[in-house]
Amino acid sequence: MAEEWITKQIDKYIIVNQKLGSGAFGTVYRGFKKNDETKQVAVKAISIASIKDSAKMVEHIKREISILQQANNPHIVKLYDVARTPHYLYLFLEYCHDGDLKKYLSTKYGRRLSEVEAVIFLKHLVEGFRTLHQLKIIHRDIKPANILLHKGVAKITDFGFARVIDTGMNDPAYFSRVGSPLYMAPQILEGQPFSSKCDVWSMGVMLFEMLYGKPPWDGDNQYNLLQNIKKTVLMIPDAPVRSDKIKQLLRHMLVVQEKDRYSWEQIFNHEIIQIQEAQIKNNLEQLMKEKDELSRSESLNKLYLEMNLVVGYLDQPEQILQEPSTPQLTQGSEEKQSVDDINHEKGLKIINQYETEQKRRKAMLKYNTYFLFERNIAFFFNYVIQKIIKMSHQGILKLTQELYYSTIFCISKNQNVHLKRMYDQLMSTNPDKFDRETWGRYLISQEYKKILTVTKNDIKHTEDFYLEIYKKEKQIIDKELTQPDNKRATKIKQVLDVNFDQNNFFQQLYQSVVQEGLDVIKTSIKQTKDSDPVYKDLLQLGWFLVICLNPYLEFKDINMDFNQFYEEMQTLTETQFLEKIGKRLDL
Known part of the structure; x- marks a missing residue:
C-alpha cells in the first residue's frame, strides 16, 4: 500500500492507514464496517506482487484462510471476510483491543506473571488448541506476540505458518522449517520430522517465560540455540517459587526427544487444565456435613476465597461463552473489488x-x-x-x-x-x-x-x-x-x-x-x-x-x-x- 493513503474502502469495509502490526505475510491495519464505525476489524493486507512468484507463499496464505474459516473458538481470532483487488489480498479479522501477550508481559515486574495468572493464560490457549487438534491443525509459530488480548480473553492469531496434518497428530513428518527460533521445537531447528508436539514445545517455552520472565534457553543464532537446548539440561529456577505441579508440567512439555514429550491429549487431561469440578463438589459435600452453622460458613468462605481471592484482567475459562459463528464470505481469487479513496x-x-x-x-x-x-x-x-x-x-x-x-x-x-x-x-x-x-x-x-x-x-x-x-x-x-x-x-x-x-x-x-x-x-x-x-x-x-x-x-x-x-x-x-x-x- 502506498504510504500517502489515509483511508480506503474495500467492499463493505473502510481500512484506515493505522498499522496494528505485521504478520507472517502482510501488514495489519485498523478498519471498520462501512455502515457502522463501531464494528471494528483488523485488516491483514497482503501485496499480491510480493507473493505471485512464490507458490509456497500463496499456499501458506490459502491455508491460513482455510484454517481460520474452520476454527470457531473464543480463543482463536475470527476471520470475517476475504477480498481481493488488483494489488492486494485482504483478510478482515476480529479486532482485539488490548494488545498482545508480549506487550502485557512487558508491563509486569520482572516480565513475569504470577503462577495463578500464567495458568489462566495457559487454560485459555489450551481451549483454543482443543479446536485446532480436532481439526488436525498445527500452528508452528506460537509465541507471546501471536497471543492477542481482548477484554479479558486470550486468543491465538497469525496462522500464516499453520497447516493441516494428513497423518496422526503425534506422528512425526517432514514439514518446512518455519516459525520463531526462540520458540521452535528442536526438531524444527534441526530440520527433522516433527508432529503437533512442536506446538506443545512452543507453549512450554512460552509458559516458562510467563512464570520466570525469560525463555528456558537462548542463543546468538539458531545453531547456538539448538546446541544449548541439546547440551543444557532444563534448569527451573528456585525463585520465584512455583508449585510442583506446574514445574512437572513444564518438564513434560519441554522434553527434547519428541517421542517422550507430552502430547496435546495429555495436556488436555492434565490436572492443572481440568476444571476441578470433582474437587469443588467434594469440598461442598464435606462442608455441608458441618453441623455448626458458623463452622460451615467458615468452610464455605475458605472455598470461596480459594476460588476468588484475586480478580484480574483475565476471565476464568469457564466464564467465557462461545460466540455464535460469524458468517464468512470468501471472494473468488480472481474477483476484483472496487477501491474507493475516502476524501x-x-x-x-x-x-x-x-x-x-x-x-x-x-x-x-x-x-x-x-x-x-x-x-x-x-x-x-x-x-x-x-x-x-x-x-x-x-x-x-x-x-x-x-x-x-x-x-x-x-x-x-x-x-x-x-x-x-x-x-x-x-x-x-x-x-x-x-x-x-x-x-x-x-x-x-x-x-x-x-x-x-x-x-x-x-x-x-x-x-x-x-x-x-x-x-x-x-x-x-x-x-x-x-x-x-x-x-x-x-x-x-x-x-x-x-x-x-x-x-x-x-x-x-x-x-x-x-x-x-x-x-x-x-x-x-x-x-x-x-x-x-x-x-x-x-x-x-x-x-x-x-x-x-x-x-x-x-x-x-x-x-x-x-x-x-x-x-x-x-x-x-x-x-x-x-x-x-x-x-x-x-x-
Whole structure:
C-alpha cells in the first residue's frame, strides 16, 4: 500500500492507514464496517506482487484462510471476510483491543506473571488448541506476540505458518522449517520430522517465560540455540517459587526427544487444565456435613476465597461463552473489488477519532483497574480472617474467645464496608472523583458489567459470612455485658448490626481491636524461639494485621499484582518479615 493513503474502502469495509502490526505475510491495519464505525476489524493486507512468484507463499496464505474459516473458538481470532483487488489480498479479522501477550508481559515486574495468572493464560490457549487438534491443525509459530488480548480473553492469531496434518497428530513428518527460533521445537531447528508436539514445545517455552520472565534457553543464532537446548539440561529456577505441579508440567512439555514429550491429549487431561469440578463438589459435600452453622460458613468462605481471592484482567475459562459463528464470505481469487479513496478530510477525521478512542479506552480502563484494586483489597481482609481462624484452630494464635470473635467480626464488617463503598461508587451516575464523560463510557462497557457482577457476587457471599460471625459475636457480647466494666463489649454492642455505611466510630473501634490482636501476637513472637516453625507464621500474621490498619500504605499502586503479592508473602524469610514489622511492634 502506498504510504500517502489515509483511508480506503474495500467492499463493505473502510481500512484506515493505522498499522496494528505485521504478520507472517502482510501488514495489519485498523478498519471498520462501512455502515457502522463501531464494528471494528483488523485488516491483514497482503501485496499480491510480493507473493505471485512464490507458490509456497500463496499456499501458506490459502491455508491460513482455510484454517481460520474452520476454527470457531473464543480463543482463536475470527476471520470475517476475504477480498481481493488488483494489488492486494485482504483478510478482515476480529479486532482485539488490548494488545498482545508480549506487550502485557512487558508491563509486569520482572516480565513475569504470577503462577495463578500464567495458568489462566495457559487454560485459555489450551481451549483454543482443543479446536485446532480436532481439526488436525498445527500452528508452528506460537509465541507471546501471536497471543492477542481482548477484554479479558486470550486468543491465538497469525496462522500464516499453520497447516493441516494428513497423518496422526503425534506422528512425526517432514514439514518446512518455519516459525520463531526462540520458540521452535528442536526438531524444527534441526530440520527433522516433527508432529503437533512442536506446538506443545512452543507453549512450554512460552509458559516458562510467563512464570520466570525469560525463555528456558537462548542463543546468538539458531545453531547456538539448538546446541544449548541439546547440551543444557532444563534448569527451573528456585525463585520465584512455583508449585510442583506446574514445574512437572513444564518438564513434560519441554522434553527434547519428541517421542517422550507430552502430547496435546495429555495436556488436555492434565490436572492443572481440568476444571476441578470433582474437587469443588467434594469440598461442598464435606462442608455441608458441618453441623455448626458458623463452622460451615467458615468452610464455605475458605472455598470461596480459594476460588476468588484475586480478580484480574483475565476471565476464568469457564466464564467465557462461545460466540455464535460469524458468517464468512470468501471472494473468488480472481474477483476484483472496487477501491474507493475516502476524501482526505474525512479520512483524517476517522484517524483522529481512532486516536481519541484509544485515549478514552485507556482512561476508562484506569477506572476498571481502580475497582479491581479496591475489590482485591477487600478480599485481603477476608484472607486475613482465614489466617486468624486457621492459626487459632491450630493453637498457634492464642487470643481469648472474646478477642478472637471481636477481631474476625471487625475485620469482616470492615470488608463489607469496603465493598459497599465500592458498590455505591459503581452504581453512581456521576461520582465526584471521575470525569463525567469517561465515566459514562465506562458504564456501558463490558468491563463495567463484569466488575459489577463480580462485586454483587462478592457482597452476597461476604454478607452471608458476616451474618454467621455476627450471630456468634452477639451471643458472646451479651454474655460479656453481664460482667462489670467491659468497655470493648460495650463499644462492640453499638456496631453490632448489618449497617455497612462509613462510620467514624466503627473505624476507631476497628483500629483498636486489630491493635489488641497485634499486641497479643507481639507477646507470642517474643516468647517464641526463631527456630520454632510457628515463628514465621506469627510474624506473617503480624504483618498482615499491620496492613489491615491501613492497607493503602502497603498497596499504593492501583496496578499492583495481588497474586504476586501473595506469592511473595509465602517466600519471605523470618528476617524479611522482621524488617517489615520490627519497628512497628518494637521487636
